[in-house]
Amino acid sequence: MNATLARGLAGGLLLLALWEAVVRLAQVPPWILPPPSGIVATTWSARGALLDAGAMTLFEATAGYAIGAALGLLLAMLLALTTPVRKLVLPMIVLINSVPVAAYAPLALLWFGTGALSKVVMVAFIVGFTVFLNALDGLLRVDPAAVSLFRSFGAGPLGLLWRLRLPSALPAILVGLRVSTVRSMIVAIVTEMLGSQKGLGWTIFEAVLQIDFLRVWAAILAASLISLSFFATVSAIERRLVFWR
């Protein structure tokens, strides 16, 4: 364990202790802010249901993530190769992307139902844009001198893409993939809240209606843990792949 991680853990524990102490001493009602011990206890007793809901949300987030990342990367490579098409299409893509995600969610529910599909589509949409914009930026931002060198060796557009542009863009692509992990969880949960029968977002929504705020907090804790592990996994892959930075 390195020093940064140790300091982070120590800080986190201190914050939790403070939270617990303030809530107990000031006798804050649990529906405003429950103590951490209460949240942990509820999470443990409701672990079966939370695990089910978490698995659903994680499935929606990762399925949408995989589809979105693949499509975003593919589109970026395609547009990196075709400059005239890129100049025509890019402003439109940026325009669509600038509308807040949640605004599209009701449409996704209308078209794809309240099952997992609407969530997968929403996540793919957001992740796709994030990865696309990062990847395209990376693919186009290559050293012109390196491009000249490759051309002098007789490389064509595809050779340039494969041997220079893609590896050069790898750091930018992986930043997009890392940022997208948390976004995919957020979008899955928000879309669940707007219409679904399963998942952590649905659990939170239902618990609010039942004024069961400990369960709300338990679901938030579960969502945070899943989101954090997803983020950590992609970060580890990033460090492995972009070893030269």
Add this chain to the structure above:
Amino acid sequence: MLTVGAAAGPRAKLQLNGVSRHFGAVQALAKVDLGIAEGEFVTLIGPSGCGKSTLFNIVAGLLEADKGGEVLLDGAAASLLGKVAFMPQRDLLLPWRNVLDNAILAAEIEGQPKRAARETARSMAADFGLKGFEGHYPQQLSGGMRQRVALMRTFMFDRDVMLLDEPFGALDALTRAMMQRWLLDIWSRYRRTILFITHDIDEAIFLGDRVVVMSARPGSIKLERRIELPRPRDPALLTTPEFNAIKRELLDAVEEESLKTFAAGAV
């Protein structure tokens, strides 16, 4: 000027006839005539901004010359892109490839199987002072070693003509002197035709069979000087009267052109 163009004889490996180049209203090159014989080592010096890089890019096939001029390789006019081995000023090594895989880049682009190319590179590593470093990444190497990897990549792009653009410009003086001797040694073994750009007059004389001095912008050939100093050359040469006489002569020519550039406010 015709005699200059014909200096390398009728069977020049690389021949430039009246090569000019404009960028908008600016004329970078004005009727450059230059011939390089097979296996010859020609060094080119000139004041900054004299169009050396433009000339290089034209010979590398990366830039078109203005109409009226011609660049002939083995007597034939054709696109030079992919026909000469070109080494830019910066090493441009790819940080995600190790020494061996950087060296085989050109071979790989040409469609050679990676395994065979790596074998060739492995056998060349000792010649390039890279034995034992085949698996290292560029960021783990010194400046001199990085430059040798870039040179090995250029040599592995198996072309008769090599263009080297100030390859040792960024190195410290000691490393540079070592690299110059090493390059001569490699050149005598692999026998390529070399056009070598430099800012350094000592380097130009020490390496070249012939030194070509370019004029201030618009760049053209101001002077050519055959260097008859015996080979193999060693560092003691740099202090001989013969060397200094040549240096004096070239220095005068370069200085005159530098002053013109200075007066024109380009520096």
